[in-house]
Amino acid sequence: MNVPRPAFDPAVLPAGGAAADDSHQHVRFGDGLALECGAVLDELVVAYRTYGRLDADRANAILVCHALTGDQYVAEPHPLTGKPGWWSNLVGPGLPIDTDRFFVICANVLGGCMGSTGPRSTRPDGTIWGTDFPPVTIRDMVDAQARLIDHLGIDRLFAVIGGSMGGMQVLQWAARYPERVFAALPIATAAQHSAQNIAFNEVSRQAIAADPDFHAGHYRDRGTIPARGLGVARMMAHITYLSEEALTRKFGRRLQSAPASPAAGGGAGLFGEMFEVESYLRHQGSSFVRRFDANSYLTVTRAMDYFDLARDHDGDLASAFAGTFTRFCVVSFSSDWLFPTAQSRAIARALNRAAANVSFVEIDTDKGHDAFLLDEPDMHRTVAGFLDGAAIHAGLRPAPPGVAAPGPRGKAP
Amino acid sequence: MNVPRPAFDPAVLPAGGAAADDSHQHVRFGDGLALECGAVLDELVVAYRTYGRLDADRANAILVCHALTGDQYVAEPHPLTGKPGWWSNLVGPGLPIDTDRFFVICANVLGGCMGSTGPRSTRPDGTIWGTDFPPVTIRDMVDAQARLIDHLGIDRLFAVIGGSMGGMQVLQWAARYPERVFAALPIATAAQHSAQNIAFNEVSRQAIAADPDFHAGHYRDRGTIPARGLGVARMMAHITYLSEEALTRKFGRRLQSAPASPAAGGGAGLFGEMFEVESYLRHQGSSFVRRFDANSYLTVTRAMDYFDLARDHDGDLASAFAGTFTRFCVVSFSSDWLFPTAQSRAIARALNRAAANVSFVEIDTDKGHDAFLLDEPDMHRTVAGFLDGAAIHAGLRPAPPGVAAPGPRGKAP
Numbered sequence: 095m096n097v098p099r100p101a102f103d104p105a106v107l108p109a110g111g112a113a114a115d116d117s118h119q120h121v122r123f124g125d126g127l128a129l130e131c132g133a134v135l136d137e138l139v140v141a142y143r144t145y146g147r148l149d150a151d152r153a154n155a156i157l158v159c160h161a162l163t164g165d166q167y168v169a170e171p172h173p174l175t176g177k178p179g180w181w182s183n184l185v186g187p188g189l190p191i192d193t194d195r196f197f198v199i200c201a202n203v204l205g206g207c208m209g210s211t212g213p214r215s216t217r218p219d220g221t222i223w224g225t226d227f228p229p230v231t232i233r234d235m236v237d238a239q240a241r242l243i244d245h246l247g248i249d250r251l252f253a254v255i256g257g258s259m260g261g262m263q264v265l266q267w268a269a270r271y272p273e274r275v276f277a278a279l280p281i282a283t284a285a286q287h288s289a290q291n292i293a294f295n296e297v298s299r300q301a302i303a304a305d306p307d308f309h310a311g312h313y314r315d316r317g318t319i320p321a322r323g324l325g326v327a328r329m330m331a332h333i334t335y336l337s338e339e340a341l342t343r344k345f346g347r348r349l350q351s352a353p354a355s356p357a358a359g360g361g362a363g364l365f366g367e368m369f370e371v372e373s374y375l376r377h378q379g380s381s382f383v384r385r386f387d388a389n390s391y392l393t394v395t396r397a398m399d400y401f402d403l404a405r406d407h408d409g410d411l412a413s414a415f416a417g418t419f420t421r422f423c424v425v426s427f428s429s430d431w432l433f434p435t436a437q438s439r440a441i442a443r444a445l446n447r448a449a450a451n452v453s454f455v456e457i458d459t460d461k462g463h464d465a466f467l468l469d470e471p472d473m474h475r476t477v478a479g480f481l482d483g484a485a486i487h488a489g490l491r492p493a494p495p496g497v498a499a500p501g502p503r504g505k506a507p
Numbered sequence: 508m509n510v511p512r513p514a515f516d517p518a519v520l521p522a523g524g525a526a527a528d529d530s531h532q533h534v535r536f537g538d539g540l541a542l543e544c545g546a547v548l549d550e551l552v553v554a555y556r557t558y559g560r561l562d563a564d565r566a567n568a569i570l571v572c573h574a575l576t577g578d579q580y581v582a583e584p585h586p587l588t589g590k591p592g593w594w595s596n597l598v599g600p601g602l603p604i605d606t607d608r609f610f611v612i613c614a615n616v617l618g619g620c621m622g623s624t625g626p627r628s629t630r631p632d633g634t635i636w637g638t639d640f641p642p643v644t645i646r647d648m649v650d651a652q653a654r655l656i657d658h659l660g661i662d663r664l665f666a667v668i669g670g671s672m673g674g675m676q677v678l679q680w681a682a683r684y685p686e687r688v689f690a691a692l693p694i695a696t697a698a699q700h701s702a703q704n705i706a707f708n709e710v711s712r713q714a715i716a717a718d719p720d721f722h723a724g725h726y727r728d729r730g731t732i733p734a735r736g737l738g739v740a741r742m743m744a745h746i747t748y749l750s751e752e753a754l755t756r757k758f759g760r761r762l763q764s765a766p767a768s769p770a771a772g773g774g775a776g777l778f779g780e781m782f783e784v785e786s787y788l789r790h791q792g793s794s795f796v797r798r799f800d801a802n803s804y805l806t807v808t809r810a811m812d813y814f815d816l817a818r819d820h821d822g823d824l825a826s827a828f829a830g831t832f833t834r835f836c837v838v839s840f841s842s843d844w845l846f847p848t849a850q851s852r853a854i855a856r857a858l859n860r861a862a863a864n865v866s867f868v869e870i871d872t873d874k875g876h877d878a879f880l881l882d883e884p885d886m887h888r889t890v891a892g893f894l895d896g897a898a899i900h901a902g903l904r905p906a907p908p909g910v911a912a913p914g915p916r917g918k919a920p
Contacts, residue, residue: 289754289784290746296785297742300792304735306719322717329710330743333703338847341702347815369812371702372709379713399782402760431844434751 118209141209146193159256213389225311257466298327325379337462531622554622559606572669626802638724670879711740738792750875
């Protein structure tokens with residue numbers, strides 16, 4: 095029988111996971127932050143990166159909000175993996191989010207593991223928060239970002255943009271600080287997490303909790319990390335980021351160093367790693383555990399699960415945006431089954447009911463939820479066009495020649 | 508922070524998992540079985556159950572094939588859990604598979620853990636196979652069933668029926684022993700496992716392998732079982748058996764013993780088990796590990812992944828059924844995303860190309876893949892009607908009055 099080898103060997107991993115340190119550019123707020131759960135953080139650290147130059151009138155700032163496993167390194171190599179920034183195909187000089195024109199800000203979310211206050215931060219008493227870190231919500235993440243925006247002396251953001259959990263933050267920004275958001279681009283997201291998504295997150299949390307190296311969250315004290323549990327969680331989540339079509343196109347049933355027929359080679363085809371999609375997923379899991387912290391994964395997935403913007407407004411999503419002057423561009427992807435188009439359409443409908451200025455675009459692609467991170471020309475044209483139009487309304491200086499792009503090709507919600 | 512407790516406590520579980528013993532009704536074949544991988548089992552045990560009475564002419568036998576985690580206890584309480592048979596709503600006196608009329612047979616699959624030869628069986632040298640058990644395929648499972656059918660003195664089965672992996676066996680039966688299958692009902696299945704399904708299975712295997720109680724498959728020797736890994740695998744798989752609609756309808760975002768808003772109750776809503784869907788999944792996982800063996804889960808999921816009936820026939824599925832006289836009824840469910848209707852339609856198209864007698868029915872339901880196990884009146888009417896019509900063609904004695912049902916309401920493939 096094929097005995098699967100655990101793909102995630104804790105021995106080869108840095109004890110305690112990716113370093114929690116002050117090496118990340120950050121700002122420290124000594125007056126702390128009051129959380130939605132009622133707890134108060136005595137001190138708040140927000141790690142962030144910026145790209146481009148802030149205009150004299152401070153009107154050209156774009157806040158990028160990252161997703162569950164993202165970070166502030168949007169348009170530059172990741173300090174731990176050396177890989178290009180997670181949105182380096184969208185953010186940069188001459189790109190749809192043009193850093194020759196806009197001042198782009200991205201902060202590691204509250205509860206994250208790349209320098210912002212989170213489970214790996216130090217408490218006032220000098221110990222590590224670990225599992226004692228209070229639960230945070232999307233609203234708390236946005237409040238922490240608002241402190242950063244204050245610190246940067248920016249009253250109003252020209253735009254807030256993000257995909258997946260980043261899109262939840264965009265919606266929360268527009269609902270909580272409408273006067274501070276001129277334009278909002280929630281991409282591949284939802285106004286509330288679905289039962290199916292909560293279910294997948296719960297399996298991820300169970301996979302982490304089932305790893306004996308988790309030590310009820312105190313793995314740092316034991317000099318280990320729950321690499322196997324976190325790796326399994328990532329493998330499963332990664333399937334939900336793709337589509338059946340994309341998986342079939344990328345891998346199909348292709349074998350890797352194994353005969354095509356199990357009958358051939360005395361069953362060699364029945365042993366070990368055989369389908370390409372299997373080794374691909376194992377790689378996804380093992381590379382992930384090198385850069386992400388398990389307690390942050392638990393904290394941030396919980397924040398996604400709690401997110402329900404309608405619940406916070408008497409069950410009516412429209413009232414979350416009542417009287418808003420923000421210009422919205424809602425984007426979804428046809429093959430995204432984690433955040434299906436229907437959920438984006440529900441956002442657009444609520445914005446219509448709130449008499450908001452909204453365009454809705456469903457991008458036709460077979461790449462699934464992952465599409466928001468990939469080179470999707472239609473999405474890039476949509477973002478560039480929407481920002482270009484909004485910039486005119488905002489009275490920003492026009493785009494440098496050659497950057498102009500066609501406007502969003504919207505469908506009626 | 509909410510620290511998830513592992514839902515699966517090995518301490519409360521039987522060491523080595525559900526008992527592997529001879530208590531199950533079985534037949535032993537001393538001449539063994541040659542497997543597709545090239546290995547040969549010196550001895551073959553097939554555990555099975557029968558319902559109803561075999562006619563004098565032995566023409567009224569129906570073979571039921573079970574799915575990944577099913578077993579031979581189709582229409583009677585499960586000996587370990589005491590729960591009703593897994594298809595007791597479909598198989599029984601006066602039910603669509605009428606045991607007053609048909610002789611129903613179901614065997615535990617080769618590689619399973621309910622009495623048939625599998626990883627928990629004893630080798631000739633007296634030791635347990637464990638992870639040394641050779642890899643098996645759907646074809647091997649069908650060959651083992653054929654030995655049972657021979658033993659029962661049945662030349663031709665009136666019908667072979669099964670859902671999911673059971674449907675794979677139905678297709679393999681029709682392709683390998685066409686003269687022995689008068690009617691075939693493959694339900695919610697596919698002629699080859701998709702890349703997405705292989706991916707989900709691989710995550711399940713990794714979750715099991717990641718459990719230190721797995722001991723590379725030798726957990727029985729250590730008197731333990733990989734309960735946490737197997738539980739996580741089951742939780743994830745269970746999500747794929749349902750649909751987003753079904754999860755939303757059954758659970759939505761309902762909370763369990765927690766305030767609706769995380770802001771209320773000093774964040775009590777942010778601690779512990781909060782969404783109903785979470786505790787439901789934990790229950791699914793913990794009850795599963797009490798009855799199923801991890802090595803069997805690895806063996807049988809591999810068999811599903813290898814299944815590719817077209818590959819075994821020069822890439823042309825139609826040639827797998829060339830010249831068949833078997834009557835087919837292919838059934839799918841509209842909300843099944845694990846075995847989508849498109850895969851059943853591909854089977855029906857291949858059967859059409861093979862000039863076979865085939866009807867295809869897509870049942871409209873929001874219950875997902877699970878629907879094949881549930882009370883789906885349309886499916887039950889379809890099965891009853893198809894069997895009734897086939898029985899006339901087979902020259903079986905007519906159904907007792909009151910059992911007749913409307914025929915299948917087919918759609919053109």
